[in-house]
């Protein structure tokens with residue numbers, strides 16, 4: 001952990017970081033720019049422009065929300081996993097996602113926001129999270145497909161973030177990416193086993209791939225031409241690779257994997273372009289993407305109500321942990337006195 005995520009604030013809602021009043025903004029700005037230009041890291045105690053801080057809070061908190069909401073579609077399958085081995089793997093994966101959420105909320109807290117406020121924004125439906133988790137998981141092949149494609153897309157998105165200019169975020173991403181790579185491999189391996197099975201099992205895999213392929217491509221975000229904030233995020237070293245470049249990288253890496261697996265990717269326009277040295281692909285349905293991001297996907301309401309219930313059910317755990325931490329703190333203070 002990089003932060004004080006489990007210490008007890010002196011008063012509720014206390015900010016961990018005092019906002020630094022820029023006495024000489026131009027000088028501070030120049031120092032900040034120089035650090036960014038030399039590919040250095042910005043740390044929580046460093047001065048940073050307000051817009052940089054806000055961009056990071058938004059991005060890191062949306063990332064954290066995506067991790068913990070992402071536990072839900074697969075969590076549904078823990079009690080229905082086809083074997084003890086698959087159940088153990090799935091439990092480990094879903095727990096990892098919970099851990100990713102924790103690292104990320106901690107990273108966001110170093111920017112002076114409180115975890116409680118971020119969770120309130122998620123639970124009230126104000127905050128956004130990855131649209132992919134608002135679709136149902138209909139059969140066991142969906143679990144394998146999520147590992148292969150959704151976690152695969154997450155890796156493509158997250159590996160460049162290991163070089164993000166904000167120190168706590170970039171360091172959190174290093175461990176997250178290692179775990180994502182296990183998620184991707186377990187999913188692909190589960191599908192390989194199914195593809196050696198009955199015709200019905202093979203059809204389940206193809207059906208799951210058909211339903212998830214386009215949604216995974218949309219996970220990389222709108223095309224570069226429609227991403228007005230991308231240039232600034234690139235300038236600040238928060239974003240290292242553009243949406244379209246990452247999407248292309250994902251497609252180029254995934255097509256050969258689909259061939260080995262023996263499934264067809266559901267895009268008649270998907271073909272190798274010798275001149276570009278990349279695969280061409282068809283049109284993504286952005287209306288569906290925005291509809292889901294804005295709360296109207298097939299499972300948005302169900303996901304949020306499950307999340308709110310889980311949060312409320314866990315209140316006693318948080319109360320007990322805080323009471324324990326307070327007791328420890330008092331004991332330490334008494335000993336020090």
Ligand SMILES: [Fe+2]
Pocket residue numbers: 067096097100176180
């Ligand atoms: Fe994750």
Ligand SMILES: [Fe+2]
Pocket residue numbers: 097151154179180183
């Ligand atoms: Fe994952």
